Amino acid sequence: MTTTSRFALPLLHAGQAQKELFHNEAVVGIDALLHPDVQGVGVDTPPATPENGQAWIVGHAPSGDWVGHTDEIACWTAGGWRFAAPRAGMEVWAESLDRPVRFRAGIGWQVGVIAGSRIEIDGIQVIGARRGAVATPTGGAIVDEQARDAIEAILDALRAHGLIASAEL
Known part of the structure; x- marks a missing residue:
């Protein structure tokens, strides 16, 4: 093997002439890839x-x-x-x-894509996998338009952020 398996950095060999060239080449590669x-x-x-x-x-x-x-x-x-x-x-x-x-x-x-299964803060899950759809409220014996508007706004925000699926029509 003449190079490393991951980033093809040159390896030194016993009895190799001009080892400093190969060493320096490896250091340049590390410098480019470290952070x-x-x-x-x-x-x-x-x-x-x-x-x-x-x-x-x-x-x-x-x-x-x-x-x-x-x-x-x-x-x-x-x-x-x-x-x-x-x-x-x-x-x-x-x-x-x-x-x-x-x-x-x-x-x-x-x-800018971050992949994961959940976000925790101080050991408490604050965001997890997307949940199923929640239907927008309809019907009912007593309709409170202000409450219904607030619930719809919350559901729209959760859908826009991808936290719940869009309701099936």
Whole structure:
């Protein structure tokens, strides 16, 4: 094996000449991938004057030095462009969007999407999986229009936030 299995960082071998070159190459790769941030997402054209350490997520129609690196992270270094293929669950910070970007296998990069099964605060669940639909109130012997309007507004807000499904018509 000449590279690591996850990010293809170069490995040193016993008796290898110029080990510092391989070590330095590995350190550059680690520097690019440890708490990564990118300047842009889905960019197809390499910037004309990148600065050392700046990175981008390559788009679906790359050109120039980025050809053949769709969806990869392109990082500019003193030695030129370095590329890292994304792994499932990999997350980077997008400077231009001011939000996280996560890679999902089979889907690609998703901007600002957070996936989970519930949200807890101080050990208490405050948001869980979506519940079934709740019908808008109708009928009744005594109709209180103000109460009914308030209930409908609450149901509309819960539906808009995706916390309950829309009522079947």
